[in-house]
Amino acid sequence: MTLPGSPFFAFKDQDLYLDDVRLRDLTQQYGTPLYVYSRKAMLAALAPYQQALAGRQHLVCFAVKSNSNIAVLQTFAQAGCGFDIVSGGELARVLAAGGDASKVVFSGVGKTRAEMRLALDAGVRCFNVESTAELEVLSQVASEMGKTARVSLRVNPDVDAGTHPYISTGLKGNKFGVAHEQAINTYQRAASLPGIEVTGIDCHIGSQITEIAPYLDALDRVLDLVEAIEGAGIPIHHLDLGGGLGITYTDETPPGADELIKQLLAKIDARGHGHRELVFEPGRSLVGNAGVLLTEVMFLKPGEKKNFCIVDAAMNDLMRPALYEAYMGIVNTRQREDAPEVWDVVGPVCESGDWLGRDRSLAVQPGDVLAVLSAGAYGMTMASNYNTRGRAAELMVDGNQVWLIRERESVDALFALEKLIKN
Numbered sequence: 474m475t476l477p478g479s480p481f482f483a484f485k486d487q488d489l490y491l492d493d494v495r496l497r498d499l500t501q502q503y504g505t506p507l508y509v510y511s512r513k514a515m516l517a518a519l520a521p522y523q524q525a526l527a528g529r530q531h532l533v534c535f536a537v538k539s540n541s542n543i544a545v546l547q548t549f550a551q552a553g554c555g556f557d558i559v560s561g562g563e564l565a566r567v568l569a570a571g572g573d574a575s576k577v578v579f580s581g582v583g584k585t586r587a588e589m590r591l592a593l594d595a596g597v598r599c600f601n602v603e604s605t606a607e608l609e610v611l612s613q614v615a616s617e618m619g620k621t622a623r624v625s626l627r628v629n630p631d632v633d634a635g636t637h638p639y640i641s642t643g644l645k646g647n648k649f650g651v652a653h654e655q656a657i658n659t660y661q662r663a664a665s666l667p668g669i670e671v672t673g674i675d676c677h678i679g680s681q682i683t684e685i686a687p688y689l690d691a692l693d694r695v696l697d698l699v700e701a702i703e704g705a706g707i708p709i710h711h712l713d714l715g716g717g718l719g720i721t722y723t724d725e726t727p728p729g730a731d732e733l734i735k736q737l738l739a740k741i742d743a744r745g746h747g748h749r750e751l752v753f754e755p756g757r758s759l760v761g762n763a764g765v766l767l768t769e770v771m772f773l774k775p776g777e778k779k780n781f782c783i784v785d786a787a788m789n790d791l792m793r794p795a796l797y798e799a800y801m802g803i804v805n806t807r808q809r810e811d812a813p814e815v816w817d818v819v820g821p822v823c824e825s826g827d828w829l830g831r832d833r834s835l836a837v838q839p840g841d842v843l844a845v846l847s848a849g850a851y852g853m854t855m856a857s858n859y860n861t862r863g864r865a866a867e868l869m870v871d872g873n874q875v876w877l878i879r880e881r882e883s884v885d886a887l888f889a890l891e892k893l894i895k896n
């Protein structure tokens with residue numbers, strides 16, 4: 474069986490290993506639910522981006538929202554990455570992790586004035602601006618501080634990324650970006666504002682994209698705009714093509730980052746734009762298959778219509794199945810000889826939507842530890858405290874080394890900020 478995340482995740486004899494660490498052993502020391510990431514797997518996912526872009530002026534900006542643990546950010550900072558952030562909080566994490574503000578791009582449709590100030594103070598490389606209204610406010614905030622904000626406009630190329638509606642962002646009906654037709658006007662407005670310096674253009678058409686064609690379509694549309702904008706006398710320095718490359722959760726076969734970039738570069742060169750600096754903002758493709766969520770089987774509840782395997786991780790720990798009906802692979806970290814049965818793997822939260830996997834063929838017994846695969850992206854970052862459940866602990870492994878990179882959240886911490894009413 475080839476697992477998503479192989480060769481870093483692999484069975485040796487009966488047991489699932491990540492790098493050289495037997496995963497089941499970790500839960501004895503650190504408990505469950507438990508996120509475990511491989512530093513080697515993250516760096517291996519980054520390598521094809523860096524190799525494909527070697528010899529070009531470029532910056533790979535890790536999308537912080539996909540996995541924002543500061544040790545993960547530190548790993549990418551040390552590998553030379555920049556960061557794509559969507560809040561002042563993410564900026565603070567990047568700085569705490571030793572990241573370089575001059576390699577940060579700031580995305581998002583709703584940046585507050587306070588966040589703009591923080592980012593200008595830190596000296597971020599570029600604001601990816603999504604509306605005229607935001608431009609006006611950013612110019613005002615920067616001018617008040619005696620600064621100029623470097624800006625790229627996020628344009629909406631109106632291409633269908635062929636992905637789930639919740640993670641498709643490049644269509645006309647989405648809240649993201651400036652409509653293609655309005656882009657030139659908006660650039661002209663940007664160029665006229667005192668607090669703004671136009672430096673680039675960007676787009677991000679969606680997430681979990683498994684084909685190259687939508688990227689090439691978007692690139693064509695963006696290059697059309699670049700030519701028109703420069704024709705109007707506004708120079709564009711960099712092209713930011715966003716993130717969104719998909720990973721294998723089950724049977725998807727996304728292109729490698731190297732193949733994607735090769736084809737993008739071919740088009741960029743063919744259209745005479747090879748001199749431009751290139752920025753990418755990958756999230757999922759760098760970390761998704763570098764992590765798992767480990768969870769212990771508590772009870773088996775066979776039924777007339779359904780068999781339920783009740784585990785101690787829930788939708789608050791990993792929201793993707795409940796939110797997108799996403800499929801995530803689930804395996805027993807110790808393979809059993811007995812015949813598998815079909816189970817719905819569900820958590821303890823009081824919602825029918827609280828499931829991690831449906832109709833899964835598994836040989837399980839109470840006390841077994843299951844691994845939910847491909848959980849390195851949009852796992853812990855989307856976790857909540859629903860049902861007053863402390864969030865999971867997180868570990869990083871590399872070879873046979875193991876680091877606790879986030880402690881399990883205590884119950885006291887969950888209501889430490891709350892106050893009783895003084896009657």
Ligand SMILES: *Cc1c(COP(=O)(O)O)cnc(C)c1O
Nearest residue numbers: 536580680716717754755756757
């Ligand atoms: C979420 C996001 C990304 C990262 O997307 P992935 O699918 O995780 O690669 C990049 N850029 C922007 C603007 C985003 O919102």
